[in-house]
Amino acid sequence: MILRRLSQSIRKQDWFTVFVETMIVVLGVFIGLQVNNWNAERQRQASERDYLERLHRDVVELTQRRATYAEGRPVILRALELLTEFVNGEREDLSAAKEYVRSAVPAQRDTSDEELDSRFCGLMDGSSYLTPPPSELPTATELVSAGRIDMITSDKVKLALLSYLQQVERSQEFIEVSQLGVIELSAAFPDLFRIRYVMGVDYSQGAESHPVYDCDYEAMAQNNAFLNALNRNRAQYHGYVGRAVQPASDRLAELHAAIDEAIGIEHEGDTETAE
Numbered sequence: 264m265i266l267r268r269l270s271q272s273i274r275k276q277d278w279f280t281v282f283v284e285t286m287i288v289v290l291g292v293f294i295g296l297q298v299n300n301w302n303a304e305r306q307r308q309a310s311e312r313d314y315l316e317r318l319h320r321d322v323v324e325l326t327q328r329r330a331t332y333a334e335g336r337p338v339i340l341r342a343l344e345l346l347t348e349f350v351n352g353e354r355e356d357l358s359a360a361k362e363y364v365r366s367a368v369p370a371q372r373d374t375s376d377e378e379l380d381s382r383f384c385g386l387m388d389g390s391s392y393l394t395p396p397p398s399e400l401p402t403a404t405e406l407v408s409a410g411r412i413d414m415i416t417s418d419k420v421k422l423a424l425l426s427y428l429q430q431v432e433r434s435q436e437f438i439e440v441s442q443l444g445v446i447e448l449s450a451a452f453p454d455l456f457r458i459r460y461v462m463g464v465d466y467s468q469g470a471e472s473h474p475v476y477d478c479d480y481e482a483m484a485q486n487n488a489f490l491n492a493l494n495r496n497r498a499q500y501h502g503y504v505g506r507a508v509q510p511a512s513d514r515l516a517e518l519h520a521a522i523d524e525a526i527g528i529e530h531e532g533d534t535e536t537a538e
């Protein structure tokens with residue numbers, strides 16, 4: 264339309280109309296391109312936000328799943344240390360360990376001495392279980408494997424994400440090496456442990472059983488091979504908590520804070536609420 268009118272104006276040598284109509288064409292093309300760019304940018308921002316929101320959901324969920332590790336493992340480590348000191352002959356009895364567990368774990372406040380004795384013995388046996396904590400962030404895996412990490416424009420989030428993924432890899436390697444250095448004590452020293460299983464009576468809750476442990480502390484204190492193995496386990500557990508579990512949880516918390524900042528999420532106080 265406009266082009267036909269333009270050619271008519273050229274034939275009539277109506278230069279003013281030629282100028283105006285040329286400007287209309289040029290402006291139209293210019294505005295069209297701008298709208299295109301603007302749309303593309305809006306789409307990119309929308310999908311970046313979509314990724315960040317998904318990543319946030321993953322991080323919140325993973326933080327909850329890791330809680331038994333991030334919060335529970337340091338408590339187990341401290342109890343194991345107090346327990347080991349007793350078996351090594353550096354403490355009179357288990358009262359310090361019991362006091363610690365009752366004050367650190369609210370659910371254990373009213374646990375009987377007898378029950379705690381069994382738990383401690385089980386804890387010593389469990390000192391060889393260096394299980395890797397959950398660490399998967401599906402959205403992060405998708406972004407990295409598809410080479411789309413640059414979708415995220417916030418340097419802070421990108422850096423925090425890469426540093427978390429790197430730490431997870433380091434933690435995994437550390438745990439694998441540590442697992443080679445521990446000994447399953449009840450299997451290696453069967454005479455020092457007595458393990459029985461109590462079956463749950465309420466079958467509506469599922470037929471659950473829990474182990475009841477009994478340790479021969481006197482014989483343990485006399486057995487140098489056992490003491491060596493126990494002390495080695497404790498040292499490995501210390502590294503497992505301090506160099507594998509904790510740093511990954513710290514990086515995860517930093518990533519969470521960076522995402523919160525990038526998409527403007529505020530959590531009430533310190534309590535984490537999944538929105």
Ligand SMILES: [Zn+2]
Binds near residue numbers: 519
């Ligand atoms: Zn958050």
